[in-house]
Amino acid sequence: NAGVMQNPRHLVRRRGQEARLRCSPMKGHSHVYWYRQLPEEGLKFMVYLQKENIIDESGMPKERFSAEFPKEGPSILRIQQVVRGDSAAYFCASSLSGESGNTIYFGEGSWLTVV
């Protein structure tokens, strides 16, 4: 039973390019969460999605960032016109349902480096 799969694991982009990070949740999970991890800052919540719906995007920067979780296929976190400050580890997690006591399972992360 595969866990949460993220790709790419490492991504290098020049300033101004676009970055697309993909996340396939655990089998049977329909709830996906994206977090960003910066050194010394821990994990910051970005967005919570259910299939075809954004449930909570309170942690998403207002510009350049978007996320989707289509009916078919992985969840995508898209960063347009990347800047050096976007360099971070981006973690995806999934859960079976939206019940808040449910365990959420994390992927191994995607490390974005903007040069």
Added chain:
Amino acid sequence: AQSVTQLDSQVPVFEEAPVELRCNYSSSVSVYLFWYVQYPNQGLQLLLKYLSGSTLVKGINGFEAEFNKSQTSFHLRKPSVHISDTAEYFCAVSDQKAGTALIFGKGTTLSVSS
């Protein structure tokens, strides 16, 4: 809104010594509490969680945590650590209402040396 404070950013200990990683939370509503561990260059793995019932929660790898509502704390403990416990530990909180995401503390780096 909830918040989590992990009081120590780094905790160095010797092998076989006991350890306590401190976590305090702030919330105006009832919450669930979690501890996750992150090994270098990996994702987070759940150690234990408190939902209800007994305030002492036992998790994997010999860890346990105690929920103290009056002190709004959820400290993580292990009576005897191993080198392999070296990792970053995150405390997290979520609102008991459905559809809310986990909010994490900044993490505590546990370094175990021989």
